[in-house]
Each structure stands twice: as C-alpha cells, then as structure tokens.
Amino acid sequence: MDKKLKIYLSFVYLISFSIFIILNYKYISEFNLINVIFLLIVIILVNNFSMFFNSMTEITTSMNLPVLIPAFVVLNPFWVGIIAAIGTIEYTAKNMKFVWYKFLFNRSVFFLAASTAALIFRVVRPILDGDSFPMLSILSAILIYFLINNTLVYIVINISREDVNKFSLLNYFRELSKNLITSYFIGLILLASYINFGKVFFLLIIVLLFIIKDFFYSRLQQMNSYTQIIESFLKVIDSKDHYTEGHCERVAEYTYHLCGEMNLSRAKSERIISIAKIHDIGKIYVDDDILRSSNKLTKQEYSDIKEHTQYGYELLKDIDILNNDLDIILYHHERWDGGGYPEGIKGDKIPVGARILAVCDSLDVMITGRSYKPPMTKEDIIEEFEKCAGKQFDPEIAKEMIKLIKKGFFDDSFKSKEKIREMELSYS
Template identity: 75%
Template structure:
C-alpha cells in the first residue's frame, strides 16, 4: 500500500470518528428504535440475501438507496449512518475475505455518505417540501449520498491502481448514475408504502420489486445468450470467407443507421440488425473454391452460391432464440422488381428487413469492391442507388439510403478518388 493511500485512509477514518463524536448525543435521543431495528434488518437482508430473489441469473441487486430514503424520513442522522454502515456489511465479500483496512474504509465511506445525506434531508425538507411528501428533499439527500460515497471510492481506486489507465471522474459517475434515478423512484414507492400502510406492505413491495427484477434479469440473460450465438456465428462466417471478413459487421452498422432512418420500432430494429450480422451464414456450406474464386463464376457455381440464403435459413430455423425474422436471411437477395432469388418475390411481398438488408449489403460491396470490381466513390454510389431505385431496391429505402450517404454517415468508409484509381489500375494488370 502506497504512502498516499495510507494517508487518505487515515483521513477518512478520522473524519468518520469526528462525525460520530459530534452526533453522539443523538444516539441516546433516538426514540424510534422499532424503525432502527426494522430498517437495519431490511438493509442487511437486501445486501446479503438478494441473491435468493435472483436465483436464475445469480445477479446480486443492491437496494441501499431505496431503503435509505425511508431511513432519512424515520430516524435521526447518526442512526441513519449506523444502520447503513452496518446493514451493508456483506458476509460473502467482506467477512469471508476480511481485510481490516478495506472493511473499515467501506464502513467509514458509507457512514459519511449516509449521515451527510440525512443531514441534507433534514435541512432541506422544510424548505423544499414543507409538510408534504418529501419528494425533493429525498432527491437531494440521495444525490448527496451517491456523490460522496462514490467519490470517496473513486479516490481510493485511483490511489491504489497507479499502473492502470485511470477512468475520468465524469466517466466514472456517468456509468454509476444510470441506476440512480430508478433507485430514487423505488425509494419513494417504498417510503409511501411505509408511511401509509406500515412495515408489512413495505416488505411486500420489496418482494414484488425483486420478482420483477428477476424477470428482467432472466430476459437480459436470454438476450446475452442471443448475442453470444450471433457473435459465434459471425466468427464462423469470417473464418470461412477471408476476403469478405468484416463484411457482416459493416452491413450491420449500415443497417443500424437505415433502421433509424426508417423509424422502425426499437425491437424490430434490433432483430434486423442482429440478423444482418449473420446474413451470410449459409456460405459455410458453399465450397471454398467458389467463395474465393477471382474468376467469373460458371452457371453451376453461381447457382450454388445463390443457395447460401436457403442454407442459412435452414441452419437457423430450429434455434428458438434466433428464429424470429429469419425471412430476412432467406430473402435478402430478392429485388423490388421481382428479379431476385430464391423465390422472385416482388415489391412489398419482400419483408421490410430483407429490403433494408439488400440495400446495406449492396452498399458494402460498392464501398469495399471485390477482386473483379474496384470500390466506388461516394458520388458513384449515390448515382447507383438512384439508378437501381425501383429495380433492385425499394424506392423509399433507396431514397433514405441516399440521404444517409449525403448526410455523411458513412464518410469514414469511402475510399478517396486517388486510392480508387490506383485499385483500378492494379485490377487492369
């Protein structure tokens, strides 16, 4: 442990002791011991046994701020600090792997933060809320607790890890603050339950919240599994066809922007983007010689490579997590004028996701080129989309793609005119 860290920890210990001595008279003046005991038990259980409420994902959920808001309201600042500091002790993490200075720092930082929050609550309540429900004073107190506790932890992390890249203070708080507002509103619900209906409803609301959280976490786990499957298939595609390595990722990026431009729902957009990442998965069944050929394909070879859409669809259709919207893979080479494959669908009979993917897939070919065809300039690509609107592409999608290109969304992908001319000359030789 470095000298600076030792000095910092000593300062935190001494400030906590000073707070304790100044507020000690409140220790004997607290008359609401039933609230103290109840809130301590709830805080302790929430920090040690919330795992039982999230048994599917094994994700532990902290409920410190929601319970703390009720503590601000019912008990004095000293007891708020004691209840929070002791109630947040975790046996699995702090007692089992006990390190005295870490343990003492954690208790001190939480004690200082919760006492400060309670003092702010008491001082601001009459000014901000009067005799009404403490919406604003609870918000102020929660923010003070959040800032002090996390700022003290931020400093100790930076002093302890001198050899790692330090996260900026703004980035640190931005990451942590994502759950602050949610915790605050949960705290208001719990406080209202406690005030109006007592401890029983307070406990029931907490149980209900954890049941809801368990549902969302299980859904999150399912989404993570979905993402892992997609990423695994993406690696398989890239390993199969090195020339087009990165193609699916780029197409997915273009798809993201085009879906936004199309004002599709978030759920539908996410499905289309995910499918875009693996739209060429069927190529794993196509012979390597055909995929990597730089010569013009024979009629039989072209028929074989066209079957990659059907191969991909058949491969994925029985996987429940990703079988939704699989028509996008099957039909992403259909054309608006009906001259595409595999079924020659025309116009709006082609799923919108497939129409979007057709445009994005073609855009990447235009931008990157192929062994037999050099990349195109920005102006040439715009002209190509105009030319193929109503033919290869849905006119509305072509118009929106042209607008995205003009607005500069893909400027970092376009090769310079000079570079393209060099590539054209190399192809001639």
C-alpha cells in the same frame, strides 16, 4: 500500510467517532424500535443477496440507498447512520480475509454518509417540501450521501493504489452517477409504499423489484449469448469466403445507418443489424470453387449459390434466440418486382428487414466490386439505386439510402476503395 493512508484512515475514524458522539447525545433516545429493527433487517438482506442492476459497465446499483431513503423520513440521523453502518456488512462474502482497518473504514464511511444525509434531510425538508411529499429534500439527502460516500472512497483508492494511474474525480463521479437517478426513483417508490401502505406492501415492492431485476438480467444474458452466436458465425463466414471477407460487417454497418434514417425502433433495428452480420452464413454449404471463382458464374454455379439463403435459414432455424428473424436471411435476395429468389415474393410481402438488407447488400457489392465487376463511383451508385427503385428495391428504402449516400455517410468507404485502385494501378 502507507503513512499517508494511516493518517487518512485515522482522520476518517476520528470524524466518524465525533459525529457518532454528537448525534448519540442528541438523538439516541428518539427512535422507534420496530422501525429500526425492520429497516436494519431489510438492508442486511438486500445488501447480501442481490444487486439491483447488473449494467454493461462495472458499476452496479445496490438497493442500499433506496432502502435508506425511507429511513431518512421515519428515523433520526443517529439511527439512520447505525443501520447503514451495520446493514451494509457483507455477511455472505466468501474466501475474503478480514482486515480490521478496511472493515472499520467502510463502517465509518457508511455511518458518516447516511447520518449526514439524514441530518440534511431534516434541515431542508421544511424549506423545500413543507408538508408535501419530500421529493426535493430526499434528492438533497441522497446527493449528500453520494458525495460523502464516494469522495471518501475515491481518496482511499488513490492513496492506496499506487500501482494504477490516478483517475479523474470527475470521471469517477460521472460513472457512478449513472445509477444515482435509478436509486432516487426506486427510493421514492419504496418511501411511498412504506408511508402509505405499511411494511408488508413495502416488502412486496422490494420482492417485485428483484423479480424485475432477474428478468432484465436474464434478458441481458440472452443478449450476450445472441452477440456471441453472431460473432462466432461471422468468423465462420469470413474464413469460408476470403474474397468477401468483411462483407457482412460492412453490410451491418450500412444497415445501422439505414435503420436510423428510417426511424425504426431501437429493438427492431438491433435485430436487423444482428442478422445482417450473418446474412451469408448459408454460403458455408456452397462449394469453395464457386465462392472463389474469379470468372462470371455459370448458370449452374449461379443456381448453386442461390441456395445459400435457404441453407442459412435451415442452419439457424433450430436456434430459438434467432428463429424469429430468420425470414430476413431467407428473403434478402427477393426483389420488389417479384423477380428475386428463393420464392419470388414481391412488394410488401417481403419482410422489411429483408428489404433493408437487400439494399445494403447491394451497396457493398457496388462499392467493393467483384473480380468480374469493377467498383462503382458514388455518382454511379446513386444512379443505380434511382434506376432500380421500384424494380429490384423497395422505392422508399432506396430513396432513404440515396439520402444517406448524398449526405456523405459512406464517403470513407468510397475513399478507401479509390486508394486501393490507385495502388493497384501504380503497381501494374
């Protein structure tokens, strides 16, 4: 063990022991055995059997701090520190070698953080809250708990892990603090249930929170699966049609901006954007010679390629996670005036996602061009949308797309195509 680490750990042990002796002398006889045992058992259980939120980052929110919040109110600082130190032992950890100084450090940190926070709560409650519900004094206590706990851990990480880049204390706290507000409000709920309705209701609230946790975690897993499916199909599309490689991703990007301009809900926008990424999946059933043809399509070839919307729908309809939004794929070549395919539906009968996709799909074709059709300028594209609004496109959606183009959202796409054209001319 590094000498600096030994000194630091010894300092933490000494401070913790000193606080233990002081609080022990003052508060050891002041306790309710039932509350101590009950809260100790609860924190042991929640610490060892689940984390509350599994976030998209590596930071997780445990239930330790929310359960300690009622302890701040009903127990004195000494016993709060004791249940924090003992209750946070991970009894269920497997295949982990016991290291005494790490174990002692963790116990010391939890005791120091919890007991000091409980002491602060006692001091500030009469000043901040008086006889009312202790929202502000609880907030003060958890901030102290948060700062002590995470500062001590931050220091030991930076001393012991010389093989990694030192990370900013500010960044460290910024990442961890994302879940502090969650712990605060969960703790207030638990405190209110404990004080007003008793221990049984308190336990029921915890069970309900874990049910909610499991629901959101399953939804997160579902979203991850959804993303993986989309990305896999996107690779299939790009490998099949090299000429339009990247087309679906660009259309999805345009869709993202257009949904934002239309102020659609986040959930609806995300579903439309995800479908946009694979809107041409049906082309895997279209003959390669047609997809790669550099000539204008014949009537028969055009008829064949029109089938890709139906092919895409049939391919994906048995995937439960996707089938609610497949009408976007099926109808994204329908026209506002009814002249599109596959069914010739018109106006509001076309799903809004398909109407959005029709505009974004056409935008990419206009910007990139085809072998038989050169790219269009920004001004020409605006003119084309104005001309086709109410005919090919939903007039309101076309208007929103024109706004985006005029605001310069897609200027980088125009510039990249201009550079490519300049390079082609220089080599010709």
